[in-house]
């Protein structure tokens with residue numbers, strides 16, 4: 001068992017404290033400035049719903065390291081499993097001498113992902129790497145080149161995934177040329193589409209663009225986040241995803257769900273596609289799969305997955321044994337502790353708090369999300385004009401009071417809430433008390 005961190009917010013120094021300031025100075029002299037950080041605070045320990053910094057401050061974690069530590073940082077089953085594995089062997093390379101953990105993770109993915117068709121999986125290390133492999137596999141299966149991604153999409157920072165990602169700053173500017181044969185279709189964004197455009201209408205709009213500008217005959221895959229993450233926690237209108245899925249099926253196009261951020265209990269279902277009964281051909285997972293260790297996967301229909309020739313998929317570290325041990329323990333934790341249900345409880349608590357805040361603050365134009373993936377979109381009162389300055393001010397005020405909160409969105413105007421599912425109600429209420437004050441003091 002690991003020592004449990006006290007589950008309360010505690011400010012021992014100003015944020016950042018002197019030790020963090022000293023580490024920030026060392027960092028500035030040696031780490032490339034292109035790598036950013038939300039807060040100038042260095043972590044010492046984390047667990048439950050708390051991150052303790054090097055100055056002894058305990059911060060409430062509403063970020064989970066960007067939706068990774070869904071079971072909590074250092075969840076005890078993960079720690080025990082990794083300890084056991086690290087003592088046995090750290091690496092052999094699955095492509096040289098395989099090991100059981102990799103196979104067991106593939107079996108778990110087979111069991112947990114939507115659909116009861118025959119499936120296969122391949123494991124990788126990062127989300128972007130898995131998205132790239134899903135595209136490789138879809139191209140091998142269809143013999144077609146083109147890939148469609150959506151407005152506001154985020155799929156990673158590698159060359160192909162930069163092309164799939166929509167937002168120029170900070171992800172793409174100056175980093176091109178980008179991979180060819182990537183096309184962009186309009187998303188369903190209910191807050192900005194308005195009530196006139198339902199899910200079916202938004203799907204028709206997207207499909208029209210795809211048919212006219214790409215053509216199904218050349219299209220290998222449609223890649224979509226069932227709820228967009230970095231793009232602003234955008235939940236498409238009901239019917240949008242199923243209509244796209246059906247169009248893909250009718251046209252021999254591989255439907256790829258990027259559940260890197262939404263997967264593994266985060267949205268109050270094991271996978272976000274389940275909320276609309278959508279069964280993707282390929283599902284990409286990462287982040288929450290392994291309790292903080294780097295692991296990602298592509299899982300899907302056996303005939304599609306096996307279109308890639310033997311030796312065509314892999315990588316030195318893909319399905320690293322420590323990461324596989326962590327994944328099995330994280331999955332066991334999700335199931336043993338009923339974390340899918342816990343995500344739904346968190347949804348109720350946080351939505352109540354956000355709805356209350358919205359009544360008091362006209363800058364909150366929209367409150368949305370599912371499970372423990374919730375957001376408030378800030379706008380100039382009375383309209384839809386994005387208000388990124390308010391989002392930044394509220395976040396900075398919360399940071400200073402010991403609450404880790406992230407922003408996102410194409411316009412940078414969305415406050416997003418991604419607590420670990422191991423965070424207790426008292427902690428969440430304290431965090432939202434701090435946020436309420438942050439809203440009041442920045443009005």
Ligand code: PLZ
Pocket residue numbers: 066125126127128129131154155156157225229230258259260261262286287
């Ligand atoms: N697909 C849906 O959310 C990663 C990125 C943070 P990697 N999101 C956090 C940043 O600024 O780099 C993400 C995602 C979705 C793919 C990815 C990429 O996953 O593990 O970061 O490569």
